[in-house]
Amino acid sequence: MTATADEPFDLGALLLVPGEGKRIELTADVGEIELGGNVYRVTGQPVPVRIDLSRTVGDGWAFRLAASVDLEGPCTRCLAPAAPHLDVEAREASRPGGGEDLQCPYLLDDDLLDVSAWLRDSIVLNLPSSILCHSNCPGLCEECGIRLATAGPDHFHEKPPDPRWAALRDLEP
Ligand SMILES: [Zn+2]
Ligand SMILES: [Zn+2]
Incomplete structure (x- = not known):
């Protein structure tokens, strides 16, 4: 299944029952990322994103996101152009109600998954603290x-x- 995730992905349309899972491939736009006063641009947007999802009991969901992104922006040591590559992986789960209530911040209206926001946050979390033009800048x-x-x-x-x-x-x- 292929879709563009400029809009949140409609999970309800998958018609999954508990225990069922699916892998979806889509593309997402994440815009620019500002970090420590520097602006980093993800090249080749929209970028391909893979989501493995499964329906769990009690209207729950389990999600895994994977993407490979290339960024462009200044070296944090010398400000020359740097082009870090990043393999992003993230997991989220949703388990509404009950004692083990678990909210996924990217799940809107119970069945819309905001892939762009999730990918963007995952990139920020996975970025190294120093982004260098080359390893021994x-x-x-x-x-x-x-x-x-x-x-x-x-x-x-x-x-x-x-x-x-x-x-x-x-x-x-
Ligand atoms: Zn000098
Ligand atoms: Zn440098």
Whole structure:
């Protein structure tokens, strides 16, 4: 089954009874993702998403989401373009009523699954804390802010003279 998940996916149309499951393949748009003041764009949107779902007893659901996404955005160390790849996996369940009440925040009106919102949140949760242009990005020069990856290994600053020595020199006759 293929569908575009710009609108929440209608689970009711699957007509599943408890114990039955289905794998659905659809595509979702997640827009841009802002993280720590940087904006990351998911390339090739809408991106393919696979959802394994099963109907559980008591009008419940169990869901598993899987997607592979490529992002574009600034390196968190040097701000050069970075293109991290991310394999996203997430699980959700819904078990309405009773003592073990479980709400899935992406399940709207009991049978509409908001795949775009779920994928988006899963991407944010799976993003590494530092997104690098390459794994050993040397970052920026502390003195002048130049990208050390392009400045080369010879990049070097003469340390400015220690101001305390300058003060001593002024005392000399
Ligand atoms: Zn970098
Ligand atoms: Zn420098």
